Amino acid sequence: MELGQMQGRLAEYTRSLYMEGILDAQFLQLQQLQDESNPDFVVEVVSLFFEDSEKLLNDIARALDQQSVDFKRVDAHVHQLKGSSASVGAQRVKDACVAFRNCCEEQNVEGCLRCLQQVKQEHYLVKNKLETLFRLEQQIVAAGGSVPMAEMTF
């Protein structure tokens, strides 16, 4: 595929992510922060996010697995996840976290488990999508092109 086409595909793909609400304006901010001095900024941050969030999800699962669930603790983890997902622009993950916090407040284990599932799902989804996105970017860079500055034109 030639460079122009790849770039077009990337733009299209990125747009779709925003449209579907998988990513939000915050992600755009991150992209705009990236510059020559730090060309891998977004990838780095996102990797950091996934690393951290996976740990959090495990902690949450473990906490919910206890005999007597410590909802405060679960809530603290979810809150953290909410903050970090919001910071990277993973909108759906963040929204799922919001719902999760409500379940925590209700101290409903079943509800929490369901919410956890939901969060995990969204988390997995955005992870895959971003991996695809980064791969596309890499291909463009490898082909000698540059990744166009992100723009929210929709």
Added chain:
Amino acid sequence: MNPSNGKGSMPTASSSAAWKAGDVVPDQFPAGLRVLVVDDDPTCLVILEKMLRACRYEVTKCNRAEIALSLLRENKNGFDIVISDVHMPDMDGFKLLEDIGLEMDLPVIMMSADDGKNVVMKGVTHGACDYLIKPVRIEALKNIWQHVVRKRKNEWRELEQSGSVEEGDRQQKPCDDLDYSSSANEGNWKSSKKRKDEEEETEERDDSSTLKKPRVVWSVELHQQFVAAVNQLGIDKAVPKKILELMNVPGLTRENVASHLQKYRLYLRRLSGVSQHHSSLNNSFMSPEASFGPMSSLNGLDLQTLAVTGQLPAQSLANLQAAGLGRSTAKSGIPMPLVDQRNLFSFENPKSRFVEGQQQHLSSSKPMNLLHGIPTTMEPKQLASLHQSAQSLGNMNVQVNSHGAQSSSLLMQMAKTQSRGHILNESAGSHLPSLPSSIGQPIMSNGIAGGVIGRNEIGDNGRGTGYNNQVAQTSSMLSFPMNHTTELVGNSFPIGSTPGISNVTSKGAFHEEVSSEIKSSAGFVSSYDIFNDLHPEKSQEWELQNVGLHFNASQNANPVQGNLDVSPSVLVHQGYSSRQGSGQNRNISALGRTMFSGVEATGQGNAQIMDQQLSNLIVDNPVRVKYERFSDTSSQNALFADHFGQEDLMSALLKQQQGNTGPAEPDFDFDGYSIDNIPV
């Protein structure tokens, strides 16, 4: 922290090598602003760092609050502003806010994914100069430098305001002052009046001189003499009497020295054992907070109980301070101790006996700070100057400890203020028989109230006297706090507009009154300073406190008639603002009203100011009462607005109220108070 006493030479952490001078900033500013970012979330931390770097700030990041604190301590002047997350595993963000406010008096910005009103309010009360909701956008970070400038400006202003009458004007070097607000305070108290309060200050001074209120201002020189005397005697053996003799300063009383010594000791302890004391302090701090926390948020009643029952180890202090205080009741005792305690507390060396008191005071002081901070946003000239105390007081604030480091501490004090308010009520109550007991409570919430109360205690021989003191204190507190508050609370204000308004109003009112009272207020101011100390400006407060204390002790006889007027309103406002709502407001207004009427009768020296305020009060009272019904913050604001009759404030307040309280509106019976039409 420098070992030197607060008065003199304690450069605040906020002074930055990169840029100094209150009003003059280097051309490249805000580039190069040194930011410390604390967040346990690595993702957010990295993103923030990148964003801040994009704003051309110098960023240091850390993921643990303890590390942040040690970084700040090692490098006192190494940072200009701190941004901290609220929820952290090793330490609560608000606690960090408080600590920073207490120790370093830096502006602190809180941030969290949590945008619930309560949390944001907590940030305000703890002294945060701002509260950002995650995800934080770079635009939000672009303007954080304003908090630094504001804080410095406020610090400087405070210094100016607190200029001592006796000591003469010190050089007014805002830059220098900013660098070490505490030291500058002394000097600048008299010297520079940048704010619009200047005129009032002048008036105050004139009035005070006419009234001949001996106000002891612990100027740098005086303090140095004191330190020399103490060192000569040996810190352990230094007793007020001997120190007094060594110093050989005419007009200085043993009580003045005693209270100053107390503060000094706390200060030293704080310097030497910050970490340990810090923890202990924190504990003590926290405990009252814990106890007051819920209370402050809900109602000062609990605080009152505590205050009354408590924790007033101050009694001893009171005795020490106010010979005239005949009151053995908690009330009387409270005010005095409060002041001292606050001082003690502010130094982070709560003496065992004072710990409790301090805590209480702390809470009470908080309200003051809170209020003060708020006004900054409020606007009016006075307020403008005041605004921004943010942090540390706030800092301690910056966070709810936050008022920047400084403002935050102040804010934290909110909770404390409640207790203070309580005390204030107590004293007020004692003074004014007519005042409903309930009123006392609301007042408690205000830090000022605490201050005022302190006054009462000290100088209050009789009812009238006491009240005067109270008033005087209040006024001083108010006026002073205004300045200080700006520093401290200022930060918080942006978050909570309503409270600010109240403060503003009160401030305005007080300021005027204070002017006449200035002398008395000077003493009082110190007490306020104490709070400041707690929060961010340690040195300042210390100084001020001394003054206040001295004042109280020595000025029993000089009731500040004018102040009376002020204080009630102040108290009322104070309590009002701190209290989040309900019944208290009502009481407060009633109190205010009563006070005001009482005041009028007394005929204050500051006729002009007083009259104006009184009339405002009177006029507003009825209206105010109505406001109070709405026991919400907004109503509080309204209340304040009324008192001060500041049209601007009023309208602002009203607007806020309107915005804030839907239900309240229907209740407003006062015709005069249409939102845009506040009869002043």
